[in-house]
Amino acid sequence: MAVVGLRVRPTKGFLLELKDVLETIREGYKLLSTKRDELTSRLKPLIDELAKIRSEAMVEIEEALCSFRAIYGMLGPDVVDAYAAMNRGLLEVHVVPLSIMGVHTPMLRSAEIPSVKDKFGPPVRSVATKLGRIVQSFLKIVELESRAEAIALDLERTNRIVNALEKIIIPELEETIRYIEDVLEEESLEEFVRLKKIRALLERRGGT
Amino acid sequence: MSTYLVVRCHARMRKLIRPEEMKRLLRSESLEELVEGLSRTEYRLLLKDLKHVDVDVLYRLYTDVFRSRLEWLYRNSPERFKDFLAEYCRRFEIENIMQVLRRKVTGSPVDIGRLVRLSFLPMDYKALSEAPGVSECLELLGKTPTYRKASVESRELYERYGTLLPVEAVLKKLYYTSVSKALSLLPRQDRKLVGEVLAVSVDIENCFTSVASLLYGYSPPLVREMLIRGLGKISSTVFLRVVDASSTSEVLELLAPYRDVVEAILEGREEVAYVRSRRMIRDLLLSRSVERTMDLSYALMYMELFEDEWRDLCFVTYAVGYNIPREDAVNCLICA
Numbered sequence: 001m002a003v004v005g006l007r008v009r010p011t012k013g014f015l016l017e018l019k020d021v022l023e024t025i026r027e028g029y030k031l032l033s034t035k036r037d038e039l040t041s042r043l044k045p046l047i048d049e050l051a052k053i054r055s056e057a058m059v060e061i062e063e064a065l066c067s068f069r070a071i072y073g074m075l076g077p078d079v080v081d082a083y084a085a086m087n088r089g090l091l092e093v094h095v096v097p098l099s100i101m102g103v104h105t106p107m108l109r110s111a112e113i114p115s116v117k118d119k120f121g122p123p124v125r126s127v128a129t130k131l132g133r134i135v136q137s138f139l140k141i142v143e144l145e146s147r148a149e150a151i152a153l154d155l156e157r158t159n160r161i162v163n164a165l166e167k168i169i170i171p172e173l174e175e176t177i178r179y180i181e182d183v184l185e186e187e188s189l190e191e192f193v194r195l196k197k198i199r200a201l202l203e204r205r206g207g208t
Numbered sequence: 209m210s211t212y213l214v215v216r217c218h219a220r221m222r223k224l225i226r227p228e229e230m231k232r233l234l235r236s237e238s239l240e241e242l243v244e245g246l247s248r249t250e251y252r253l254l255l256k257d258l259k260h261v262d263v264d265v266l267y268r269l270y271t272d273v274f275r276s277r278l279e280w281l282y283r284n285s286p287e288r289f290k291d292f293l294a295e296y297c298r299r300f301e302i303e304n305i306m307q308v309l310r311r312k313v314t315g316s317p318v319d320i321g322r323l324v325r326l327s328f329l330p331m332d333y334k335a336l337s338e339a340p341g342v343s344e345c346l347e348l349l350g351k352t353p354t355y356r357k358a359s360v361e362s363r364e365l366y367e368r369y370g371t372l373l374p375v376e377a378v379l380k381k382l383y384y385t386s387v388s389k390a391l392s393l394l395p396r397q398d399r400k401l402v403g404e405v406l407a408v409s410v411d412i413e414n415c416f417t418s419v420a421s422l423l424y425g426y427s428p429p430l431v432r433e434m435l436i437r438g439l440g441k442i443s444s445t446v447f448l449r450v451v452d453a454s455s456t457s458e459v460l461e462l463l464a465p466y467r468d469v470v471e472a473i474l475e476g477r478e479e480v481a482y483v484r485s486r487r488m489i490r491d492l493l494l495s496r497s498v499e500r501t502m503d504l505s506y507a508l509m510y511m512e513l514f515e516d517e518w519r520d521l522c523f524v525t526y527a528v529g530y531n532i533p534r535e536d537a538v539n540c541l542i543c544a
Contacts, residue, residue: 066536067476067477067478067479069530069532069533069536070479070480070532070536070537070539070540071478071479072526072530072532073522073523073526073527073530073532073537073540074479074482074483074519074522074523074526074540076267076522076526077526078307078319078322079307081316082307082310082311082316083310085310085311085313085314085316086310086311086313086314086372087314088313088314116424117424117425117426117427118369118371118373118426118427118430119371119372119373120373121373121376121416121417122416122417122473122478122481122482123416123478123479123481123482124478125420125424125478126423126424126476126477126478127478129424129476130476
């Protein structure tokens with residue numbers, strides 16, 4: 001009889017030690033299942049928000065794409081390329097970690113999107129503005145998606161641990177404890193019988 | 209001499225692609241089908257020489273035809289009309305300059321082969337494209353007498369605002385001012401119509417410019433600077449009020465004569481507004497064509513129509529080549 005990685009010694013000391021371990025594992029199990037529930041409760045609204053922002057972004061993208069296609073067809077790739085070549089600046093994103101139940105998720109502190117203001121004339125400025133707005137939506141989506149992904153990954157890991165504790169480790173430990181208790185009880189019964197027999201033998205000797 | 213030109217324009221007008229045919233071309237499923245459709249038009253002779261068909265090849269073909277038509281018109285015009293035509297066509301030169309300048313902002317390479325270069329408007333685009341930056345390019349432009357003053361003003365504005373928008377506005381102002389001056393070169397009976405076309409064009413430019421603060425948050429001093437004053441039908445004080453307007457209903461009220469165009473701008477559909485503005489000028493010219501059949505303005509109308517044909521054909525080719533949904537695309541045809 002052995003719990004994974006543990007050589008079972010059917011002794012009283014080992015039994016007490018195992019009971020302590022089981023108690024700690026039960027505490028851990030309780031904590032982890034609370035974490036699991038909390039992560040699930042955090043993940044659900046996050047996914048709902050992500051779905052909402054995504055559908056809003058899809059409408060924006062559809063609209064911008066429609067305008068862009070028309071402008072592209074009207075002005076041709078060369079003119080559109082020349083306009084695109086005009087936009088200077090880099091997209092700068094500042095990300096800080098946000099801890100949710102010990103899970104480190106990214107949080108967008110600020111984003112500097114190259115401005116299209118005062119740069120483009122008609123008819124490209126409306127598309128340029130729409131595309132600028134899409135970049136903002138993309139950043140929000142990326143932030144929420146990476147947060148959801150980090151939470152989901154941790155949730156998966158936590159769930160695996162909770163399940164392993166619940167289905168394998170705790171039952172095995174309980175079984176081992178039961179086994180040791182049985183062995184100890186058997187041993188004490190044996191001892192009792194032995195003592196009784198010795199007592200009877202001594203009584204018999206004293207009588208003769 | 210002008211009678212010869214006008215009669216030839218009448219003959220050539222019949223060869224332009226009709227709106228129904230253009231719509232049919234737009235419905236083509238592939239570039240091959242489009243070329244087949246084009247083979248029923250005046251373009252058939254040029255299509256024969258094509259070794260292969262792609263969007264770029266067709267764009268160059270249409271642009272060559274457009275350029276040769278403009279040059280034909282110039283060659284066959286009376287001397288005074290030639291000078292006017294050169295000024296009238298300067299907008300293509302300005303568009304070319306802007307193309308070069310836009311690429312100069314980030315130093316991306318310029319393909320001058322794709323510009324609409326006209327033999328009667330010589331400009332050293334190679335030198336412009338080789339300039340290291342916007343300021344140097346504008347300085348180089350200043351060596352051309354036409355752009356001397358505009359170059360100085362443009363450089364100053366570019367330094368002040370750090371954007372090409374005021375530069376574009378200066379060049380456009382130069383264009384409209386010089387065409388307005390060149391109106392005196394036209395026979396008296398043509399001046400009114402051409403002057404009206406120019407005034408409408410200026411108004412439309414100002415419509416696009418003046419709403420930029422309200423719609424896109426552009427800086428009001430810059431927008432005010434960009435307005436073309438004193439050449440349109442609508443007074444510049446109206447456009448100044450539009451710059452300071454706080455609601456779209458106020459804009460619509462102020463720019464009521466251009467409601468169709470302004471509505472599309474306010475809805476953020478600038479491509480539709482652009483098409484509507486071209487249609488507006490086209491309709492204005494067509495509505496007067498009956499009474500001007502033997503005037504020089506008829507030649508100008510022919511020019512506007514073949515420009516629309518060029519723009520529509522380019523659009524149709526891009527729509528077919530890049531699979532733009534046809535139900536949306538039909539709204540972007542100028543001739544529709």
